[in-house]
Structure formats: structure tokens, C-alpha cells
Amino acid sequence: MLKYSIKRIILAVVTVFIIASITFFAMNAIPGGPFAKEKAPEARIQAVLEQRFNLDKPLGEQFVLYLRNILQGDFGISLKTGREISTTIFTSFGTSAKLGGMAVITALIFGLALGSIAALNRGRNLDRTIIFFTTLFVAVPSFILATLLLLIFTNTLGWVSAWSIDSPSYVLPVIALALYPMSYITRLTKSSMLDVLGQDYIRTARAKGVREQKVIAKHALRNALIPVVTYVGPLTAYILTGSLVVETVFTIGGLGTHFVTSINNRDYPMIMGTTIFLASLMVVMTLVSDLLYKAIDPKISFD
């Protein structure tokens, strides 16, 4: 276990490093420096600016400096707003993290519950209904879902108020974010639950006279959870990228909105910083999910 953890952690660190270097060198391959824009400043001013941002140094050295700054939490300065990127990231990330966390919890709770219900009622109408809707929801892109929810519940029916900083209403964004992973988890739970219910130890438990609820909760669901744990990594990735569009649709001032704005503004340092930040987050979550998986189920070997 220790050996495996160390191996995975090293791989994660390497991955983050690779992401940082791909991002850095790709962004630097874009022709024209950040100050060679519409109105080019005087050569002298440009030289000072380049010195200030280390642009006069060779690319390799710039990369080392950039990495060192990132490790100290300094992502540079946004080209559009002139603010510290790290401030923007860390202040807006709170909102996104809250939204994402709620979506993850919603998706997990409802996905597990619906999946178990579907598995226990296999072949009945309840199962068919659940599977029908989850199949349907997997085919709806999150931005369309978000737009439709906004149109129906906020603009037409007026049930849910629009997002504002003073009274944030998380309901619709959470639904828009969580519906796809919820459907996925439902299907995953159903198939793994069916698998487990056919196992000998479930029959043994029933034969011993263990109450049905206990059989389900203690013997079946616990073992059926294992495949779901592996989905935590992809789930985080989905929620993070989904939040880019969902936040934009609901005009939530989270990290996703800032990222999309910076893409449209071609604000390269901001794109770079946010990409590295989000990517590292995803790598960490995948690492956590893999380690959890290994801890829960020692039978699994990854080699």
C-alpha cells in the first residue's frame, strides 16, 4: 500500500509538472508577446516592462521562474484587469468549490439511492422509469440543461430567483451540474448492485436470517460502492469543466466564469494560471480516488 501510494503520488507530481510545462510552452508559442498589441508602447517602456515580467530572459529560465512563482502561489498578472491572477483564482474559487461540492454530494446521494432502487426492483416499472430518465439525462449537454432550467424556472415560472451575490440560489446550478453525473452513478450503482446481489455471501446472509434491510445496507451496498469510488476522479473533472458553462449561464462569478471570460479575451496569463490550477485539482482528486479505492478494496492490484 505504501509503495503503491508513493508511486501514485510521484506520478501525480510528474503529471502536474507536465501540465505546467505543456501550458507554459504552448502559450509561449503564440506569436507576439503580451505587450506587442494594438498600441505598441515606446521601445524603452517595452524593455522595462519585459524586464519586469522576466520576458527578456531565455525561455528555459522564464519557465523555471514561472514554476517557482507558481509554487509560491503567484500566477502573475492578468492582461485585461491588471489584477493578481492568484487573488482572482482564490477568491472566486470559493464560490465554485461550494457549487461543485454541493453538486458532487447531490449526484452521489441521488445516484446511489436511485441505482440501488433500480437494482432492487429489477425489471419492474420503477426500474424502467429510472433507467429511462437516466439514459435521457446522459444525452443532454450541461449548457443546454442549464439554459432550459433558467428559462423555465426563473424566467417563465419565476419560482427560483436569479443568481445574485447577496442571495445566491444554488438550486438550479446544482441540478444542472449534478444531473449528468447522477445519471451515470445511477447506472453504475445499478449494475454493480446487481452483480453483488448475485454473490454467494448475500445468499448466506439471507439464509442466516439477517433482515433484508440489513442485507441491503450492510452486505450489498457496501460492496457495490467500490466501483462508484473509482468514478470520483472523473466526477470531479466533469463537475469542474461543467462549472465553466453552468456558471456562465447562471452568471455566477466563480472561477469558471473567469476562465471562460479570459478565453474570450485571449488573456493568456489568466488562461495559463487557471488551467494549471484546475488541472492540478483534477490530478489531486484522481489521486485521492485511486488511493481510496485501494484502501477500500485491498484485493485490487493495479499492476
Added chain:
Amino acid sequence: MTDFSVDKLPKKKPFSLQQDLSKFEKATPEEKEQHDVMRESTTFFRDGMRRLFKNPLSVFSMIVLLVLIVVILVAPLIVPYGYSEVIKVNGKRDRQIVNLRPFTYSPMEQQAMEEGQTIFPHIFGTDELGRDYFIRVVYGARVSLMVGFFASIIVLIIGLLIGSISGYLGGKVDIIIMRVVDIIYSLPDILMVIMLSVVLNQVLGDSLQGTVLAALGTNMISLFIVFGLLYWVSMARLVRGQILSIKNNEYVLAAKALGAGGSRIIRKHILPNCISVIFISTALQIPSAIFTESFLSFIGLGVQAPMPSLGSLANLARGGMQIYPFKMLYPALGICLIVLSFNLLGDGLRDAFDPKLRR
């Protein structure tokens, strides 16, 4: 022909183990009939297809896709408007033709119709620039399907090649390839797609001008490049896993003993045995590529401007959502229908062709 009737056989020697045929009865015609081949022997492929056509959901999705493809191919031949063409009446610019509702006409068109002209109805209305929306949705669906299809083909080719090399050769080559795969696998795909799109947009920029690729736009090219760079890994893993499990079978050993070379063994013995699994995961790749494309279109990294895709149409429609909800509806329905059909078809294919997953 030698006569094998019981009486004419030579006498049985005392200690011979020869069967005494006189103790056997001849089979009656009815009994012989039981050994007739009652039904034609079927191949794996035909068996799978039979199962596929028995599954109502897959049949439904195939019909939907077929209808969509026919519409996509036929509609541009029937509808007299182009996807980037601003509709003119009698060669004159019509200012009131923008944002028409489905099956309505602008005053100028109505006048022209009263004068005896026939004007093709705007089935889905028109957009904010006065372009026929139906043909834009049709072209959008075409672009989205093409993106999904080509992206999957790219993934298939690269994944197949690298996966089979890695799985077949094994040893050091395998270890190195698998480390690379591990690392690429852990890169967050969507973020990388976004970043490379941003970069390639600037880098490729004008160099595409005048080529065939220019119509697609740098964003689509970068989408394909990114698919080619990143998405092949899961395919490669799948192929490698399949090959590793098939490689040790006796028939591969037999082929080797007969002197078959590596590429022949891969092509003739290994690939046919894992083709169904590969085929299915390619089919499932298509909706994911369509999803990615619509996502990119949404954040402003989609196809080049006059060219529509379902994602970019849906994104454009968000602006006038409350007044013209139908403009959102058609592309949204299009995406959902296509993705749903491919998902169902993929599930059906998996149930039909993958005996290991059958319950």
C-alpha cells in the same frame, strides 16, 4: 464400395478388442433425421446482428440515425437556401425577414407570393441575420456528426496502432508506451483541449487560409489534433488488454509455429477476435466527441463563424432565448437526439457483440 453388412465381416478373433457389430442396431430414418442440420450455422457477426435487431432500443436508435442522415443528405438538395446565405426577395435585401417564426413569411415575401411566386417555406423560421434556420440546423447536424465521426476514426487508428504494438511486442516497448499512456491518461482532457485550441488558433491562424481546412476553422483542426494527441490512450489501453489476453491462445501459437510473421498474426488472428470490443468503444466515442464539440462551441472555441454546428447554434440562440425559444429548441433537440441514439446504439452493440458482458 465395400460391403459392411454384419454377416459378411470376418469372424472375430477371441481376444480382439474389435467391436462386435452384430450387437448394434441400424438407425431408423427418424433417428437419422435428428442429426440433420436444422438451421444454418451462423457466424459470430450474423449472430450479433440478429441480437442487435431484436433489441427495440437499438433498432429505434438506428432508425433515428438513418432518418437524420437521410435528412442531412437530402435537405440541402431540396431547400433552395444556403447555410450562410441571407435570404433575398426578388434579388432585394429584405429587412423584415430576420427572426421569423417557423412557417411564416415576411411582408415582402407575402407580397411576392401574391404576385404568383412560389417561396420555399422557412421550416424552422429564420435567424437574426435573415438566414434560413432549417438549413443551418441541418448543416449544423452535419458538422457535428462529421466531427464526431472523424474524431472517433482518428482515435481508432492511433489507438489501434499503438495499442497493438504495445500489446504484441511486450517487454521494454510495452513498458515505455504504457508509462506515456499513464501520463497522458491523467491529463485533464477538456482543459487541454481548451488550451490547445486557444494556442493553435493563434499559431495556425492565417497559414490555413486558402486550403480545404480553412472552411473547418482552426478550432476544429485543433479539436482533431487534440483528439489525436490525447484521446487515443483509452483505445490503446483497450486494444493492448485485448491483445494480451488473446496472444496466449493456442491458435496464435499454431500460427507462429507455421511461420506467420508478427503483422500477419496481429491482422489475421488477433484483430478479428477483438474487433467487436474495439468497434463498440469507437461507436461510444462519437457522442463524446459531439459533446466536446458543443462544449467548445459554447465557450467560443467552436467552428468558424458562418459554418454552423449544433453547439454553436444553441449557444447563439441563448441570447434571444425568451423571445425566440424555438431557436434554442431545434439544435438542442438535435444534439440530444444524436447523442441519445449513439448511446443506445453503443449499448445495444455491446449487448449484442460482447459475449463476456452478456447477463
